[in-house]
Amino acid sequence: MPAQGPRFDVHVDSNGYAWWYIDAVSADRRFGLTIIAFIGSVFSPYYKLSGRGRPDNHCAINVALCGPRGGAWAMTERGARHVRRDADHFQVGPSALSWDGDTLVIEIDERSAPLPYRVRGTVRVTPELIGTTAFALDPAARHRWHPVAPRARVEVAMTHPDLGWSGSGYWDSNFGDEPLEAGFDDWHWSRAHLRNDVAVLYEGRRRGGDPFELALKFDRQGRWHDVAPPPRVRLPHTGWRVARATRADSGATPLVTRTWIDAPFYARSGLSTRLFGESVDAVHESLSLARFRSPIVQSMLPYRMPRALW
Template identity: 75%
Template sequence: MDARGYAWWYIDATSGDGRYGLTIIAFVGSVFSPYYKITGRGDPENHCAINVALNGPRSNAWAMTERGRGKVSRGADHFAVGPSSVHWDGDCLTIDVDEISAPLPYRVKGRVRVYPELIGTTAFQLDPAGRHRWHPVAPRARVEVEMAHPGVSWSGDGYVDSNFGEEPLEAGFADWHWSRAHLNRDVAVLYEGVRRDGTPFDLALRFDRQGRWHDMPQPPSAPLPRTGWLVERLTRADKGFAPKVAGTWIDAPFYARSAIDTRLWGEDARAIHESLSLNRFRSPIVQSMLPYRMPRSIF
């Protein structure tokens, strides 16, 4: 991977009863790493992490510990960072998590299995020069969660995508808003934001059961309440429908991930939604806070 670049693989899932949520993100050249930034982003392989966020009754957990290249192994079908790993066997993506949270130290340990139900074969450029690309890998998947710490097991629907870039994320964008929703048969993905040069971008895609994508008319814009950190959240929904935040999974100074109840193209759905402010991320105050939640370990 080129200097200043990044790659990440994102998995989210919600339990069948709607009570639990999970997000796992595997980073190479961790885009939010204060250590990668302060070193000039010259060696992406030296700044890797597997981020885990679990939400639900008596089971909230968070871990994101960065490790250097000496504790990283990756190839076409595997990626290991310290004691945690991701492995693809041709049918199932198995994620073994063994992390310690920060700033309050507690164990986050378990296994997650992801079984894609459809595969997306197209990657999309998020800027005209193709410096930032997004690939919806498995817009619909079946996910099985077995956590020893915290002790919880459940299964439900999930989603997998990936992002790749050749420059820092904040060099390409000022902000973005993204969401995915599993409809009755298809999957809806909305992606929009403002590039660093002030130009907007937006995608409204519908994936069918064969993994084929279809451009859709953008539904009307629909604001959501700001987060506790006053991060703006925006989405889109059918005309006349007001989406509601069902729960905020992550509320950070520059980022929010939420579950929202919405209606898209005539179907009611529970969507996973994120809002990212890269202007906030660039703030020296925010940068000074990051090591407390994203430590770097030599082990």
């Protein structure tokens, strides 16, 4: 399916969702960052309890920083009256993403939870290539993935916490017409910048147990082609006992260099691995939607994902 740019003005139907995801690693590999901007926040307990009738009334910008001096986390949900968006702009409360055709500028002004410290700064994402194709993740195309910029330069200038760095990054988006947990039981995803290409590996189980997998390479012009996925390798479970798995060249032993986020149903990690004949650093995530559906996990979510009342 053809796709171009961020498309912040995409229509999201009832029960649906859209998100834009950015990750980055500093040039010295000491710092990591992820930012996810949500419409119809897929993990929101408030969106679920509302009946998912108004996705635009459940928006959030999630920021997660990790580094040698500790990390920062923020994800406050806000209602429709605090949201403004068009094709190139998406504002949620005091934070916003703006695309000028060359660079995505993200102005962050959030507070963490449950400890209320400030998370504030500016992140600039400049694509080195633009992906022009969206991919269906299920036969009915209810869930779609668009790699907007598989390779990008990222500049981070934070005031809270006080830090700045630059490095390499990745930017994609996902869109869906039903809740994420209605379509999938789990998935494992990773991306790695190779010498000339970007490798993206997606695999998991759809709801009901049917497996799926997607293995792609993107070249410097943004052209993509399917590749045979390397052998599957199990990774150590997280502290919350979330199962992790990845793909690596035969005989290689991937190493989890750091777990950026360790949540009851989700983990994002840095890997040192070998793919397609190259030693690479990869960003990896594992998601257990079976775990997410648990009433115990649902009861935990408001403590980390508050909803603004103002």
